Amino acid sequence: MQDQSDNYIRIRGARTHNLKNINVDLPHLQLTVITGVSGSGKSSLAFDTIHSEGQRRFLENLSPGTRQIFSQMQPADVDQISGLPPTISIEQTQRVHSRRSTLATMTELYDYFRLLFAQRGTVHCTQCHQPLHQQSAEQIVDLILALEDRKKVIILSPVITAKKGDHTAVLNKIAKEGFVRARVDGVVVDLSQSQDLKESDFHDIDIVIDRIIVKEGIDARLKESIDLALKHGDGVCIVSQETETCWSDRFLSTRLACGKCQLSFPDPEPRTFSFNSPYGACPNCQGLGVIEASNHEKIEQVCPECQGARINEYGRSVKLKGQSIDQLVDQTAPEILVWLNDWERSELTSHNSQDQEIVDQLLPPIRSRLKYLAEIGLNYIKLNRPAHTLSGGEHQRARLASFLGAETTGACYILDEPTAGLHANETEKLLKILKRLNQAGNTILVVEHDHDVIKASDYILDLGPQAGEQGGEVVVSGCYQDVIQNHRSFTSRALNAEYEIKSRPDTPQSGAKPELVLKGAKLNNLKNVTLKIPLQKLVCITGVSGCGKSSLVLETLVPALKAEFKSESRQDLEYDSLEGSEFLQQIKIIDQAPLGQSGRSNPATYCGIWDEIRKLFAKTKLSRMRGYTARRFSFNAKEGRCKHCHGQGYRRVDMQFLPPLYLPCEKCKTKRFNQQTLAVKYRGKSVSDILDMPVDEAVVFFDQIPKLKKVLQVLKELGLGYLALGQPANMLSGGEAQRIKLATELISNPTAMTLFVLDEPTRGLHAADIDCLLSVLDRLVQEGNSVLMIEHHPQAILAADWMIDLGPEGGESGGIILDEGTPEEISVRKTGQTGQMLNDFISNSTHR
Structure with missing residues (x-):
């Protein structure tokens, strides 16, 4: 009997980050979905444990010198992993930041x-743009012999091309070499007669090598003439053939050269x-x-x-x-x-x-x-599109297409939310491709929240039950039916939920309701679009990938509105007019761009609470005794930070053919600060301990500090309770970065009449986390603000007061507003693919 261990990736005692010593068996050659709420341990298992071990095994095969560098890598905190094929990680994090990458x-x-x-x-002359053909003497002979019978042909060698002078010496030399005729400025002349050429004019001179009539039996003569022509023409000859009205020249060469322009080119x-x-x-x-x-x-x-x-x-x-x-x-x-x-x-x-x-x-x-x-859903993007302008989801799918094209087999692919940025109708295409990878003999592990992907999977591993310290356990594993029957699982609750249209009672207003109207938008594929956005509402812009959502909102409306606020004219924007800006005081863009490229930025610094924390440490007894100020506790200050890693906690090693490697600092062991600074404690915690503290713990720890508690509470409300205060910005997902930005804006107590623009805010969120986000957005609207979001997720769309659907397809087939109205109206009309998707989503949820 075959050893059943060959059919599984067996993981024993995984303890990376918040994983609680879990044991997992993942089947080979199947599509496995790892799901759970944000912070439940999905990435810790998939990327920081499984892929990390796969990478370590690969590096063991490198040269001893290279292995010595990697010996400083901390191995994944796991007892044993068996049955692991070579791993290929396809994350949403854009590792390629080069502006040359496309x-x-x-x-x-x-x-x-x-x-x-x-x-x-075919090389073309860079001056006259004529095609240049590199041919052997035999090929030139064959070309002439292929002409119609009795065709008159003159074979010439170019010696002077567009040069001033009387060229007497050249003509005499040609005559001395035994040639009797030449073509001077297009006219065949007898060399026995003197030629009076104006010295101030440009002239062309070609030696007439032979004049023949194409017929049988001229092969030997023709070959001799061509060889002679190429010799005197330095590898170039002219074959001029008679037409009905004139003689037509063709430059032929054994090298890449333009006889007309006297230019040579390399192969x-x-x-x-x-x-x-x-x-x-x-x-x-x-x-x-x-x-x-x-x-x-x-x-x-x-x-x-x-x-x-x-x-x-x-x-x-x-x-x-x-x-x-x-x-x-x-x-x-x-x-x-x-x-x-x-x-x-x-x-x-x-x-x-x-x-x-x-x-x-x-x-x-x-x-x-x-x-x-x-x-895979990138049919609307031109191939010269710079890589750094691709979204995380587009970047990931591009890499997936590359691997598919390479036809790899016997590997374990680990993907991070491949449906990110995809319209629901495009998920089916993605699933077909993932199944094709399976059929090619590969194992697929997907970290995903999408309901359709979960249903289509062969095996589901649900982690949780919650985030951070309350997560890291296997809640349920098995097939789809096993998961939906487990009442402890948040994923099960989401899969079993019945979704309805959320209606918000309309507040009676006197006069016309305020709205923002952008007329005549024509950027990229937009087709003279007029966009009407009701204000003080939650408005959703929907449509398939590439239909024009970003072009309309982020690249036209946002800069136009900013220009209005500054009373500037933007000549580079393609639209006719913008009305209704007087109903707004400011605009806030909450996108998924990274908070920063370095590891120095983190949630604590971005939200502004790190300054307050440093002040608390400066007030401790030991700090006062030693004369430490708040500056001492900044990892940007030389006196307090680790000198070896300059406060980064890690040392970057650039690899020529691999992504950069971040090795733990040998001196501070990732703590960032020197020993003198770490000796200072606030309520028993060092400054490094605070950076490692998750938001949920920090809310309790700083309960008596109102300034800190307020900020931390907002982060918790947005579902970021599991996130460490010092998590480096370059290690945050796009969704995490976006919610931190939103938290920062909420902390500043935005006045009413603010327009919040969000780009796919539900990306990377579990259904339970989406509910948290929507409650925060709903609160913004209730306070008199307006929220405009580009979104694909039906759960978020159904919570909107108004939606605008673009399409019908991506690229040139898009750029039109298909429908607008309440989600209920659009789901009933089913005008576009979004309407059909909403209708199916509601029907499926109510018939479970």
Whole structure:
């Protein structure tokens, strides 16, 4: 009998972070969903335990010198993991921050395109833009023999091209070499007669090598003439053939050269098209495509030399089916697939066997990656889109498409909420792709809250029951039916919940109700949209990915409103007018951008409570005795922080082919401060202990400090009770960062007449956490503020007072307002995909 341990990843005694010594068996070759409320231990198990162990095992195979660096890594706090395949982590955290990285480079498509253009591209003269063909003498002979019978042809060697002078010496030399005719400025002349050329004019001189009529039996003569023409033309000859009205020239060369412009070019190589290489990058912008903003300029300027193409003039001169590589990647995946099919049909018939072999090797991986990008919900994004402008969900799905295209097998993929940023109707496409990974012989672990993904999984592991110290346990594991029957599980409650339209009674008002009206929005794919937002309401903007939600709200409405408040005119914004700004006093943008890129920023510093905590430590008896001020307890101050890690707690090691590695500081052991500073205690806790303290514990610990308690209570209300006060900003998820920003705004007691704009605030939240968030947003509205959120989650949409649905599809097929009204009205009408989704969601929840 086969050992059953081969069928599972067996984890024994996992204690990472808040995990409570749990034992877990995860089946191989299946889709397993790890779920639970925020802070329940999902990431601690999936990424900090399973993937961490997989990474450690991989690094053990590196060279001894490299292993010595990694020996300082703290192993996952677990007794044993068996049956673990090689792990591939696909997180939402954007590890690639290079401005040179694009969607095409992330998915390796650009590397394949560089090979394709280097092998099959046609070089064009950078001056006259004529195609240049590199051919052997035999190929040139075959080309002439292929002309129609009795065609008159003149074979010439160019010796002077567009040069001033009388060129007497050149003409005499040609005559001495035994040639009797030359073509001077387009006219064939007899060299025995003197030529009176004006010295001040530009002239062209070509040696007439031979004049022939195409017919059988001229092969040997033609070959001799071509060899002679190439010899005198330095590898270039001209074949001029008679037409009905004139003679037509064709420049042919055994090297890449333009005889007309007297320019030579190197053979194209893959590096010719690389904007990361000095051989291919535009010299003016160094391959960035933009000129960085100076101190006097607020925004970047498109590079005037390459017009944003990133590569130099020669790279742009190489074309396939009329397109350069920069023009090709300025399209979406579906558009490139159409182009690729057209090119293959029109040109591959003329290729020789060697060309066909090259194409056969390059096209399949290109096609598969393009198809996966379209299937995975990124069909609306152009391939030259910079990686740093992608959302966390888009970034993750792009990496997933790359792995799918590589056709990896026998691996364990660990994904962090792959449905983030996806409309509900697009989740089915994602599930098909995950199942395809399964069928290819891979194990899939997904940290996810989405109901459809949970239902479609083969195995569910629910952690909790709550967050932080109240979490870290296996609440229930098994199939979907096992989970929904467990009444202790918050996930079970969410799956069994019946969702209804939430109606808020309308407050009677005299006169017209205030609203914000943006007219004629035309940015990106928006089609002259007029947006009407009722104020003092919770308003939801919905629609499929790429339909224009961000273009309308974040890139048009927000900057337009800010300009109104500053009484400025924004010439760069594409809209006609904005009305209703007088009903608002300010606008607050709560997005999912990181709080900061360094580890020095954290929830305590961002919310402003760290200054108060430092003051408390400065007032202690030991601090007064030693003369310590509040500055001593800042990890930015030299006198108090650890000198070895400069207050970071970790040391960054940059790896050439791997993500940066953060090793614990050998001196302070991640405590950030030196021993003298750590000796100071406030109520028995050092300053490092406070940074490690979760919000829930801090609420109780600082119960008698009103300034601190107020802030901490808001963080707790937003479902962040599990978060450590000193959690580095670069280790926070987008959803956590967004809620910390919202908490900061709530703490400042915003006056009424504030518009809060939130970008997918439910991303990364369990259904129980969404309820907490919605209650806070509801409170803002009740206080006279307005809330506008871009959202996909039906639970949040149903809580809105008003919704505006864009579509019908993404990209050029979007940019139209399909429907607007209350969630109830839209769910009944089912005009767009969101309406249909809401209707299905309500029906399914009431028939469980």
